[in-house]
Each structure stands twice: as C-alpha cells, then as structure tokens.
Amino acid sequence: xxxxxVTKYRFFWDDADHAIEHWLEDMARQGLHLHRxxxxxxxxxxxxxEPAEMTYRLDFQTRRTSPDxxxxxxxxxxxxxxxxxxxxYWRTPTRAGRTPEIFTDTASRIRKYQxxxxxxxxxxxxxxxxxxxxxxxxxxxxxxAVMTLILVGITVYAMVRLVLRIRSLRNPDR
Numbered sequence: 029x030x031x032x033x034v035t036k037y038r039f040f041w042d043d044a045d046h047a048i049e050h051w052l053e054d055m056a057r058q059g060l061h062l063h064r065x066x067x068x069x070x071x072x073x074x075x076x077x078e079p080a081e082m083t084y085r086l087d088f089q090t091r092r093t094s095p096d097x098x099x100x101x102x103x104x105x106x107x108x109x110x111x112x113x114x115x116x117y118w119r120t121p122t123r124a125g126r127t128p129e130i131f132t133d134t135a136s137r138i139r140k141y142q143x144x145x146x147x148x149x150x151x152x153x154x155x156x157x158x159x160x161x162x163x164x165x166x167x168x169x170x171x172x173a174v175m176t177l178i179l180v181g182i183t184v185y186a187m188v189r190l191v192l193r194i195r196s197l198r199n200p201d202r
Contacts (some may be wrong), residue, residue: 034074041194042144042186045086045115052119056082059141062119063065065112081122085130090147095166106130114147138197145190148183 036055039107040048052072060074062084085106089097093116098108105128109117119126120128131137196202 035071048085052084062109065110069112083122085118087116120179141194
C-alpha cells in the first residue's frame with residue numbers, strides 16, 4: 029500500500045497559490061494525485077493513479093470551514109482534498125480543455141489575500157505588545173536578536189509579496 033503513496037517536499041510562498049496549483053496539475057498529468065498536505069504546507073503526499081487532466085484551486089479561510097462552505101464547492105463539482113494552515117485544497121477534472129475557477133471575480137481573489145495579510149499582521153500583535161511592555165532589552169543577546177530579525181525579515185517579505193499580489197489584481201494592466 030505504501031508504494032501507492034509518494035511524498036514530495038516543496039516550499040511555496042503564501043502568495044504563490046497559483047504556482048502550487050500549476051505544480052499539482054503537473055503532478056496529476058504524471059499520475060500523482062494529491063492525497064495530503066502537511067508540515068507547514070511543504071510536504072505533499074500523492075496517490076499514484078492514472079495520469080489525468082485535473083484542475084487544482086486553493087482558497088484561504090481564517091475560520092473553521094463550515095459545512096455550508098464545503099457544500100457550496102461540492103455542489104459546483106469540486107472535491108475537497110485537504111486543508112493545512114487555513115489553506116483549502118480543491119480539485120476537479122478539467123473538462124473540454126476548460127479550466128474551472130473557484131473565484132469568478134477579482135474582488136473575491138483580493139479578499140483571499142487580504143485575509144492572509146491580516147493574519148500575518150495579527151500574528152505580530154502579541155510580539156509588539158510584549159516589546160512595548162518589556163522593552164527591547166530582552167533582545168540583547170545576539171542569538172535572540174538574530175532570530176528576531178530573521179523572523180521579522182521573512183514576515184515582512186511575505187507581507188510585501190501579498191501586497192504586491194493584491195495590487196497586481198487591482199491593476200492588471202501594470
């Protein structure tokens with residue numbers, strides 16, 4: 029049974045859901061169909077099968093997925109494959125060369141990235157509150173200061189990428 033499952037490790041930024049979708053579609057054409065996503069969205073487990081033209085789409089939800097949300101997608105022909113860190117993984121067969129979409133308007137796509145952006149911002153709120161109460165002196169050790177700077181750098185980089193993605197959706201001609 030384990031020969032049927034294949035694990036691949038791959039890192040994607042949070043604004044690169046389109047890159048994940050294309051990669052998963054390429055895997056499906058090779059006969060590897062997404063089974064599970066884990067380990068901070070870097071570990072992908074696939075089930076071997078017949079090569080197929082599949083469309084994968086991702087959605088980001090900050091709340092627990094409701095039965096109504098899942099049913100809405102199921103009624104539209106989407107199969108819920110998995111979820112990891114708020115990201116919902118959906119797939120459906122590609123029919124007649126047409127690639128279906130879960131979002132038919134730009135505003136919905138923008139809201140998806142805005143939810144993610146707010147989550148990044150809210151994640152830093154406790155740290156900022158702690159720093160304002162305790163001050164910066166607890167960053168005095170080089171190790172803590174370097175780790176904090178690395179985390180801040182990664183978070184800021186991810187947030188800038190999300191802002192740029194939102195801008196590109198708002199102004200597609202640029």
